[in-house]
Amino acid sequence: MAIQVQSELERFVEGFRNEHRAARDIFLGIAKALGERDGARIGELMNQANAGIGPHMRYEEEEMYPALAGLFGAEYIERMLEDHDRAFGVAARLMELASHQPITDQDVEEGNRIIQGLLPHVTDCDGLVLAIEVLAPENQRAIFAARDRAIVEEVSMMEWGERRGRQPIPVA
Numbered sequence: 001m002a003i004q005v006q007s008e009l010e011r012f013v014e015g016f017r018n019e020h021r022a023a024r025d026i027f028l029g030i031a032k033a034l035g036e037r038d039g040a041r042i043g044e045l046m047n048q049a050n051a052g053i054g055p056h057m058r059y060e061e062e063e064m065y066p067a068l069a070g071l072f073g074a075e076y077i078e079r080m081l082e083d084h085d086r087a088f089g090v091a092a093r094l095m096e097l098a099s100h101q102p103i104t105d106q107d108v109e110e111g112n113r114i115i116q117g118l119l120p121h122v123t124d125c126d127g128l129v130l131a132i133e134v135l136a137p138e139n140q141r142a143i144f145a146a147r148d149r150a151i152v153e154e155v156s157m158m159e160w161g162e163r164r165g166r167q168p169i170p171v172a
């Protein structure tokens with residue numbers, strides 16, 4: 001049984017890290033495309049974000065962050081949820097900037113700034129593996145199951161934004 005949980009943990013860690021890698025690359029790609037005034041490319045990358053980040057945020061919010069409250073305290077959950085609130089604000093603002101005709105130097109600068117503000121959440125979140133490792137096996141299993149379910153159900157970031165019952169924090 002212990003061995004089974006171990007390999008489930010490894011599978012989770014790999015998937016979790018790949019999701020953060022994808023998010024990182026999407027936001028770096030958006031920054032690059034903004035610099036190149038490539039609105040179509042930004043649209044493509046935002047579609048990728050919508051499809052990939054939705055399930056990720058969902059299982060983090062539904063199962064993973066609450067499971068970490070015992071270790072980090074209740075305020076921690078609120079902070080992580082606020083990071084997500086802000087990520088919704090960032091996504092909305094990036095879409096606006098990408099729609100500008102033309103995209104100005106100021107738009108590029110703003111886009112870079114808000115992406116820089118978001119990236120530490122993506123990389124910090126990956127470090128939570130160290131916390132998940134010390135959770136009880138049943139709590140770990142609940143997180144893994146929530147992840148599998150979220151991936152199968154493919155709730156997009158936009159859909160999750162409507163369902164999660166919180167407001168985006170506007171960024172500008």
Ligand SMILES: [Fe+2]
Nearest residue numbers: 056060125126
């Ligand atoms: Fe994450």
